[in-house]
Amino acid sequence: MAKKGKKYRASVELLEEGKFYTVEEAVDLVKKTATAKFDETIEMHVRLGVDPKYNDQQVRGAVVLPNGTGKSKRVLVFTKGDKVKEAEAAGADYVGAEELVEKIKGGWFEFDVAVATPDMMGLVGRLGKLLGPRGLMPNPKLGTVTPDVAKAIGEQKAGKVEYRTDKAGNVHCPIGKASFEGNKLAENYQTLIDTLIKAKPAAAKGQYVRSVTLSATMGPGVPVVLP
Secondary structure (H helix, E strand, O other): OOOOOHHHHHHHOOOOOOOOEOHHHHHHHHHHOOOOOOOOEEEEEEEEOOOOOOHHHOOEEEEEOOOOOOOOOOEEEEOOOHHHHHHHHOOOOEEEOHHHHHHHHOOOOOOOEEEEOHHHHHHHHHHHHHHHHHOOOOOHHHOOEOOOHHHHHHHHHHOEEEEEOOOOOEEEEEEEEOOOOHHHHHHHHHHHHHHHHHOOOOOOOOOOEEEEEEEEOOOOOEEEOOO
16 A cells, blocks of 8 residues: 655644534635645545436536636537637637547547537537547536537636536535635535535435545545535
8 A cells, every 4th residue: 555645644633533524624624734736626525325326316417616616627619600709709718510520539638628509419429439438528417518608618617517426426526726715615615515415316315415525636535514
C-alpha cells in the first residue's frame, strides 16, 4: 500500500475520529486540508440507498450551482443555420455540424460539454460510441439537447454540473474550489444535496441518503451530518 505524505497525514489529524460535521464545519475543515500548490477542487461524495442496476432506481440529472464550480467550461455546439450566430453570441467555444463530427471521429476532444439542437441528433448519434463513454453525449434530460442554445450555453458557463449514480450508488460532484469563500461552498453544497433529495426514485426503499463526504483533491474525506 502506498505511504501517505506528510501533508495528507497532517490533514487527517485535523479530523476527530468518528465525528460527523455540520456543513459549515466540514467546509471550513476541507478548506484547511487543501494544502497543495494549486487551487484544489472541493468534491462532494454522496452514497445513496439505490440499486442503479435497475432503471427505476437510477439518479441522474444536472443542476446549476449558484456560485459556479470555479472551472471555465469549453462548450461545443452542434447546430447549423441561424443557430450558429446565436451560439457564437452566447459564448460557445466551438460551433458547427459535419466538420465537427469528422474532427471528433479523428480523435479530437478539446471540449468539456457538448450541446446540440434537436435537428442535429441524427448526425451526432454517429458519435455515440465516442462521446458516450466520456460523458460528452448531448442528452435532453440534462438540457444539452435543446433549441434554446443560448440558455444551455449560459447554464454551462455559469456552473452547471451533472450528477449520476455510479455502479455502487454513489454520486461524485465538484462544488467549487478551495479558494472559494466558505459560505459559497456551503450554498453550492445545499443546492446539490436538495437536488439529489428531490430526485429520489419512487422505487428507492429505506434510508435514501446513506453518507455525505466532502474532500479536496489531495485531502482526506470529511464526513458531514446527514440532511
